[in-house]
Amino acid sequence: MKDVHFSGSYLPSDCIFLLKPVEIAPTDVAAKERAIQSGAKHYSEMLSVEKTPDKRYMDLFARALEQNKNRFSAHLASLVRTLALRPGREVVLVSLARAGTPVGVLLHRGLKSLGRASAHYSISIIRDRGVDAVALDYILERHQDTDLVFIDGWTGKGAISSELKATVAEYNESRGTAISSGLVVVSDLAGVAGMAATADDYLIPSAILNAIVSGLVSRTVLNDDYVGPGDFHACMFYEDKRGEDLSRYFVDLLSPIVESFLYGKECAPLCAWGDEQKVSLKLCSDAFIAEAMERYDVSDRNRVKPGIGESTRALLRRMPDRLIVREPGAIDVEHLIELATVGGVPIEIDPRLPYRAAVVIKTLGE
Template identity: 45%
Template sequence: MEVLKINIPAKAHLCQQLQDYPRINDPAPLGSYPADDVIFLLKDIGPLIQEQGNEERERAMQSGRHYSEMLPIEYKPNQEYIDLFHQALKETSYRLALATAIVAETILNKRGRNVVLVSLARAGTPVGVLIKRYIKHFYGINAPHYSISIIRDKGIDKNALLYILQRHMNYELQFIDGWTGKGTITRELLYSIAGFAREFGLAENTICQDIAVLADPGCCANIFGTRDDFLIPSACLNATISGLVSRTIYRDDLVGPADFHGVKFYRELAGEDLSNYFVDSITGHFNTARIQAQHLLTKQPAIGVDQRPAWRGRKETKKIMAAFGIKNINLVKPGVGETTRVLLRRVPWKILVKDMASPNIKHVLILAQARGVQVIEYPDMSYSCYGLIQPMGDN
């Protein structure tokens, strides 16, 4: 993957092209973060869509319906699971602060002061908030930060991207997500940006396509804080860790041509919201983490940067597919974050774990036991765990 940076002729062409395009309207306020932390370029369609159970959704998806057309029922964690989240946050908060510092310092070094942070909803949103707070606290840069939708096979929200470019033409964009698995969203981002450039008649390298993540066990991100596959506690919860918004929705009957992609805003969960608590718990370690990050970056300037990722996650996933006779790559989810999602909002078949005693998978074992899912110790893999989704029908 080549790192693409805006050049002056391309930037001038971008300004000229987009000046004449109809201006996208401002979004309605959304989410539970302070407005200065992030602006959600999303449309609240909560009253218009009914949540569905995991098995009903799974059958529909494996029969051909797209996942972005449905919403899962929000998982309500029991007290044991909530306690585990708090314990995990306590254990990993400094590690996450260090990863944030490495990513933030690298972004500033690559992009300069005129940078717009573009988080990919929803796992990228808490990470984007952390990076924005770090940059503002240590460098006095109040970088614009937006959360936008990108959907596998449907691409990035073009209206949201156009909105950002129309308002920040002299800035460089930096896309942000939480972690990587097979690299599906990274690939989708590359295709989407290339398609957007073609549609608007822009030069191929007008918009930077880098993606930054805290954890890149899949080896498919250009900027990363670590490549360890460990528990990022925000993977444990859903809306209550991501500003009280659902995963994003795209349906023609709910999202019009001039709309942003849709979400459900869970206002009723405000009393259970941990979004700002999560961020505050990590920012408290920023001072110490910054010292260590700058020391590491001084010794190894290329730490946290990969010009040509190896896409290890995708290659290993294909081996797992062959070993377990799985035909559809979308039914195999590598890494702690993706395995957690399988257990929370899919119909899990089996869970593979590299080491049953690993502290990174405590919550995975609790969820698997609660749902009656078989857990298999499978040492021959680089990830901490894999979530295998139950095949249905021809899958």
């Protein structure tokens, strides 16, 4: 395959998106939700308009960034130190667009600052459809299979981690390769990641925004009208949002902070989590999902979104039935309260909630 030179709004040295830019007519959020729940269309076949955040919401982003930049950077530095110890000639970061993309950029920069050979690609993975095999083919034409590491921002229920494990296993079997499906994340709420800096449900600053902090690309699309045999999964590139774009600002601000932690005395490689800790996190996640499904009469576990990151996504692009928060006055949920208030979404306070926040998606047509 020919070399790809699509970096969104990032520098080419920071990230290569293995995505096919296309123009897609937007689908109304309510129509999209009905199509998803009726089974008429898969969520990956449609995109809705991404609204430009207003000043109040951007102020919340700035506050969250200031509040959590050191914590986030310290976690990234620990991941960099651990990844740098991997065997092999280089570390090939394969971030999952879009939540994994800014994390991938920062890890890539951190590895290079340590003198470690590194490459960074951002590719598509879609629940129930799998990882983009064409993108993996492209990467393996240029790199060793054992050097690949998958990157994401966080885990919620573990659906993407499960999808990754299943489809990478199929890919390895069909290609005779040995790619590891272990997922590297900053925060692993579900206890399913191969490596994580923490299990805490805290606000990763980039989770607040969509395209304007992720290289100006949309959520990835897999639709036969746009993606043919041999094509990467698709996306839209929002050239019209250049004026609001914070993608480079975000990584440029955090890179020196990550580097300062990298060379600090307290930065050490992460110890592997024991099975007991992973099992405990997974049991907590599964118990919460089951309880929420029964409590709110939800038939599909994909309509329960645990954690700040997943709650943010749901409020930005789905039709939520309610937002549940543990501490409504906490800084980490301010933006969720704002989104719910503006959107007319009921807010429920539950001090027993095992996460900072959760969202239940509205059930339509049942």
